[in-house]
Amino acid sequence: MRRPAVVLVALAVVLAGCSSPESGADDTEGAAVTDEVITDDFAIDQDFPDPDVLATGDRYYAFATNGAGFNVQTAVSTDLESWEVLAADALPDLPAWAAPGKTWAPEVSELTPGAFVMYFTAANKNPAMQCIGVATATSPEGPFAPVGTAPIVCPPDEGGAIDAATFVDDDGTPYLLWKNDGNCCALDTWLQIAELSPDGTALAGETSKLLMQDQAWEGNLIEAPTLVKRDGVYTLLYSANDYGGDAYATGYATAPSALGPFTKAGGPLLTTELGDGRYLGPGGQDVVTAPDGTDVLVFHSWDSLFIQRGVNVIPLEWDVGKPSVVLH
Template identity: 40%
Template sequence: MKHPLATLGLAWLLAHSLTACGGSGGGASPAPATPTPNLATTSSIGDFPDPFVLVDGATSYAYATNGNGAHVQLLSSANRVNWTRQPDAMPTLAPWVRAATPDIWAPEVLKLAANRYLLYYTGRDNASGKQCVGVAEGTQPAGPFVDKRNAPLLCQVAEGGTIDASPFLDSDGQLYLYAKNDGNCCGQPTTLYAQKLSADGLSLAGPAVPLFRNTEAWAAHVIEAPFMWKRDGAYQLFYSGNAYDSAAYALGLAHCTSPMGPCTLHPGNPVLKSNLTSTPPLIGPGHNALFNVGGTDYMAYAAWQVTASGARGSVRYLYIDKVDWVNGVPTVTGPSLMP
């Protein structure tokens, strides 16, 4: 049965590793800039988990969790079909990040001015041993981004730590940060939080407000990867749930009355889930981010490789698809292997 986002148009794909939410990654060094072929027909780009796409002028930038010798993987493209690997966007670790196991995950970049970019990311905290959220500064979208802090920007140690930070700039100029407590690491519930940021994006400006917890049966023990999107004046909060490395991993949606909630879970959740009858088939899609080009919304997300036997493979692919909105609900037709 077809429902919103159940079958998806595949714009292009990249291979992903197991180092996404719930995985682990090691240290890194800058990766050489090498051209890559059309990603609609190849996965030779290598591991590229937890994708985020920033469109800045005529160039698009894709960021991902650590891998391929980089703390923050980075690709650039003039057409969002042919991509070039760039050097590590954050080659130097912050003082608060544990060097031996930095676990740099889920980077997202916010442009605040012509020469001011902020990169929010997850890293392993030296002091607590938990994964926490940091923010690094750069003068261009390719970086290098630098975080000189001695402590994380946000770390809910009592709740297992904090991961999957996602910034949101509202039309009134107020900045917000969305994140998830890492309770599933420690047998605790997981909650998505919203929090105001200062005008410069470098500090918290108020308490963290819980939006909702993992109460839906499909999400099981964990919800994560929050991403806020404003469309036609309505606030739509996307998130992922269930075990990231399983076919049960899926994408949920909540309708919020403001950036700080309250939020109502979409009754059709999950809005994006595994579909082995599509072409190509999908296993465990999730951890999405939206971007806009020429007035059209697009979604970047990850889904697992499917082997010839129909099983989950060892890598994940990046999908980018056009998003249509019907009565406030995102829909995507497909899938397709066309750029």
């Protein structure tokens, strides 16, 4: 049973500067939490960051950054509300180019029926930077086996690449999106896109840059792209700022095509303050269609002690491609 915790203003402000060892982000000052707020009421109540959700058959599979001794964590649900965390590693073996311990932000897609492709971020040995690999399986639970002898995306002059995501356009064209890990080395962070091969194991087109950090609330980076099409509009959701504190937040931009040009919204979609302090540093988001046909936003946020990032699931509504969250 999940037990909500009461968080006081002083605790939230003191702990907002805590950080953890991903992606080289710098500490930033988090937003203050007003009054008393309820946190720690998670759909997946354990450390399960950067959740990606795959709907297949009558089940939903969630995949997360390394934890619990696994390279890729997995959970399963039939309703997006009750989840069973599986005691198995979806990616038990890393490719030879990858060092253990930094396997982040998995994305799993079923580009052809019964064939599942995973994109994962791992620590490339040479050059030493985060890069994106690809693996395949015949079951959404895995085990996924790495494909190829090198990462699928690894631009050394851009700081490497993290946070892969997929999108399939109306004409069936599959795309891969990612973020160059520029904040590792004082470079800009661009959300980028390229066409995939039909089986999803290789890039098949030129890379296009879509968005970079340029708004005050975004801090020194944007990352975690999620592209969907609603109401004829292409909507690109993303996370921004320092994931290690409550300044981390979710934003979006819209465009007439998958390749842009994208126009950012006037402000973020969900922040610690916009969520009334219930979701501390909300980000790492995914958009998922629920069994009743409505959309939900699946994302992680910190617990009240900033020790782990649990998973939240909240309703998401649309107005001509512009999303809005429905807070409980």
